[in-house]
Amino acid sequence: MSFMPNCQDVTKHSSDYLDRSLSRWKRLGMWFHMMMCVDCRRYVSQLQLTIATLKKHPKANPPPVSNEQVDNVVKHVCQNLKPDD
Amino acid sequence: MPAAIPATRRPELSKPPLPADAELIPKLLAGDETAYAQVVRAYHGLMIHLARAIVGEAFADEVAQEAWVAVLRALPRFERRSSLKTWILRIVSNTAKSRLRHESRSVSLDDTMSEQPIVDPARFKSNAHWASPPAMWHADTPDALLASSQLRSCIDAALRALPPMQRAVVSLRDMQGMDMETICKVLEVSESNGRVLLHRARSRIQQAIEEHETR
Numbered sequence: 001m002s003f004m005p006n007c008q009d010v011t012k013h014s015s016d017y018l019d020r021s022l023s024r025w026k027r028l029g030m031w032f033h034m035m036m037c038v039d040c041r042r043y044v045s046q047l048q049l050t051i052a053t054l055k056k057h058p059k060a061n062p063p064p065v066s067n068e069q070v071d072n073v074v075k076h077v078c079q080n081l082k083p084d085d
Numbered sequence: 086m087p088a089a090i091p092a093t094r095r096p097e098l099s100k101p102p103l104p105a106d107a108e109l110i111p112k113l114l115a116g117d118e119t120a121y122a123q124v125v126r127a128y129h130g131l132m133i134h135l136a137r138a139i140v141g142e143a144f145a146d147e148v149a150q151e152a153w154v155a156v157l158r159a160l161p162r163f164e165r166r167s168s169l170k171t172w173i174l175r176i177v178s179n180t181a182k183s184r185l186r187h188e189s190r191s192v193s194l195d196d197t198m199s200e201q202p203i204v205d206p207a208r209f210k211s212n213a214h215w216a217s218p219p220a221m222w223h224a225d226t227p228d229a230l231l232a233s234s235q236l237r238s239c240i241d242a243a244l245r246a247l248p249p250m251q252r253a254v255v256s257l258r259d260m261q262g263m264d265m266e267t268i269c270k271v272l273e274v275s276e277s278n279g280r281v282l283l284h285r286a287r288s289r290i291q292q293a294i295e296e297h298e299t300r
Contacts, residue, residue, distance in 0.1 A: 006213035011204045015284035019265075039218035046219055050291040051259050053227040057240065060260035065129045073125045076150040077157055 003029045010040040014047050103127045106169045113160055125153070128170060131261065132177045135271070138256040139181035139249045140188070148184050152177040167270055174271040178253070185249060203288045222298035236297050243293035247286050254279055255286035 003025065005013065010033055016022045017030045034041045054060065103109065103123055112120035132152060137145035155176050163172060208217040224230045231237055244252060253272055257263045263271075269279040 007215045008204070008206075008209050008213040011288075012284075015287055016280060019280075021265075021280065037214075039215045042221070043219045046222060046295070047287060047291050049222070049225065049227065049230070050287055050294055053230045053240070053294070054255065054259040054287075054290065055262070056227040056231060057237075057260060058231075059241075062130045062134055065126045069129060070122055070125045073129060073150060073153050074121065077153050080154045081157055 005029050005033050007033075007037060007040050007043075010034070010037075011043060014044045017044065018048055018051065106165070110160070110163065110165070110169060113157075124169075124173075128173055129153075132174065134256060134261065135174055135177050135253060136181045138253040139178065140185045144181075144184055144188065148181045149177060151184075152180040155180060171267055171270050175273065178271050178273070182249075203285065219295060220299045222294070224298065230294065230298075233297075236294065239293050239297045240290060243290050247289060250274070251282045251286035251289070254282040255290070258283055259287070 005026075010017075010030060013022060013026065013030060017027060020027070022030065034044060104112075104120075109120055109124065113124065129149060132149040133145050136148040136152070140148055152173070156173050159176070163169070167175075208215065210216045222230075224233070224236075244255075247255070250272065254268055254274075257268045257271070258265065265276065265279055265283070269276050272279070274282065
């Protein structure tokens, strides 16, 4: 990727841009491109919204482990571990 | 390792904070039943979440239980080069991967090398700028997106359709908030492969939302 990325480059590096794992130079290039390109700004903000939605997805917060589940695990371990393990 | 760990009743709501690894590991090695229960309570949910991501709903509970047996067997040899949590999750990941290979021999776990482009190349002009740019979405907040049960189903279906390693990375990173370094250790992938897996997974979910939002 040269200093100023094209739109296809932006789609390839957008996760790294949002996670701040690009070099400062590449990050600056992405930022400049997005200043000028409304389509890429939209693409990256939609990716950001996708990530935020996954964070809030009901399955991201599984219910706490119940006593029954703890007991099941303990029972399973007891059945499968030999005394000399 | 203790010969048996009696399953005693514990109050449902009591959840004392998990002691530090340095305090916890000797207790586990000594067969401290309270310490076992604390560790199971702290990590079992996350273990099921990870197992589900790799091997699917049907085998997740079984894989997590198998992993506990492997954890307790291997604990005396744990070298403490990572945290106990990372080490346990790596055992879950390996147990789930073995199970997946066993259940579906054709499944390839190494989906980082896929040459498939993130966005359909037909959406770009020959100069690599947009020919068919992304359209506005109706909803513009996570709550608004998740309010639609139809869209929630689309997201769930897109998550289920992801290759197992992509699903595992995105689940741990974006749904569980784990850092990439730990995720890569848990899944035994390089940092660059981990980033490729994450971006591919996020892009596929984004695509699913886009298809729904621009209908």
